[in-house]
Amino acid sequence: MRLVCISDTHSMHRQVTVPDGDVLIHAGDCLGVGTLEELEDLDNWFSEQPHRHKILVAGNHDWCLQDEPADAEALIRNAIYLRDCGTEIEGVKFWGSPWTPVFFDWAFNLTRGPAIAERWAKIPADTDVLITHGPPAGILDQVITATHSQAVGCDDLARELERLTLKMHLFGHIHESYGQQTVNDCLFVNASTCTGSYKPLNPPIVVDL
Template sequence: MSPPAHASQIKTRFLIISDTHSAVLSTTTPDNVPFRPPLPRADVLLHCGDLTMLGHLHEYEKTLDMLGGIEAELKLVIAGNHDISLDAPFYRRRGQFMHGLKDPDESIPQKARDMWMGPVAKQNGITYLEEGVHHFGLSNGARLKVYASPYQPEFYDWAFPYHRNQDRFNAPHEATPGADPIAENPIPDFPAIDVVMTHGPPWGIRDMTVRDKMSVGCEHLLRAARRCRPRLHCFGHIHEAWGAERVSWKLGEKLGSESKDSVEEAEEVGVREDRMVEERAAYVDISTGGATPLEFGKETLMVNASIMNLRYRPMQGPWLVDLDLDSQ
């Protein structure tokens, strides 16, 4: 299926960050670090989770303040595995221990949720997204369709987990053969979604760990991304895998048991370090007016936007992406 031929396209700018872990934008940050104020203005800011180190309420306050200082009309945020108090079932099981509390405080998950959906977030233009599909109209006349999910394969028993044999992103009739289908909010088919925001990466795309030299992304998410074929799929989680790839999907054949066969080609997006530092972001233009426009339905820009490096220092740059959206 192809997008409607008559749909007019509107160039829209996205600023993408992830894994800020309570970092702030400080005027004392050295000039050789790209994550420093002011970050570039964008139509839409995307934060792909790990807002904090451990989901403390005071950490959320710092991140809300940091995001409030970024200039963007719409600011979309999801949680990550470190934001433990935003995963209420997980917090009931592990929160008291991880927060070092003598007595359990069952009010904390609700307080955390209220912070991200309350007046301070709204005043700062922030919309917290829970798992599922979300629609937005922008002042430039564009329509934005987003799928969001904070979940990732179980990773050292942190928040928003699922087991690797569980398919969280495909409906039962589309799930990976042999997997346990558990999707409550499956990713829709193409062309329903422009942007997929997940905390964890799909398998084989910006998901390689340094310590074990292993791909730790989700094969079920890769399978769903191939069905959905969004313009942009952004995530974080694996700090050392920061970067972007332009993925061409393998089309025209039914996907079998190996979700890893979804990709025809993946080309790494080159980044000039000096330019990224100067402009405070790595810039990619895949709009119609750019040098290499994205072929919607055939290609997806995959971005790991982790700001923290492996040592939890905010040394890595945001991504600034220009792409086309359909008009409202």
């Protein structure tokens, strides 16, 4: 199964050249300012892609999916939207969740500790591919500036991963840490399409599972 992974397109999805594959996965921050109109355009774009399956998880910029969930989710007709739930495609079990630790005042933010750990505890033990918007602590989670770098991933998520036997964990959120890393036989993918300067220059990451 070929997975084509993108994230953090911030409504610039039409500027992305997407390779063919079996499943196109968007790991959140699909919208710019988070409007229903932006989401409708994204869904139309999904309909134009050749992949047999598409999966969408929300991110901290995707306000309408948090604040107007009924109206927003009704617009998603051409992708499987995962909000603390899963789907199985050709025997592969996917689970998606949008939450990230509180950072200023964004959508789908929860405080570190019990509030966000409760969400991660819902991830089934037999999940093959986990899709979260943000990274676990210590893996592709470095915010890098001209003067310093800082790891901002979720410690609670990292602890929860210890009970799982994932094949792959896909996320975005931290644009500067785009790339791949294998840890304990799990492939971690930060598929942020936008760079730190919000330019959609990072190509989709293709994984043959």
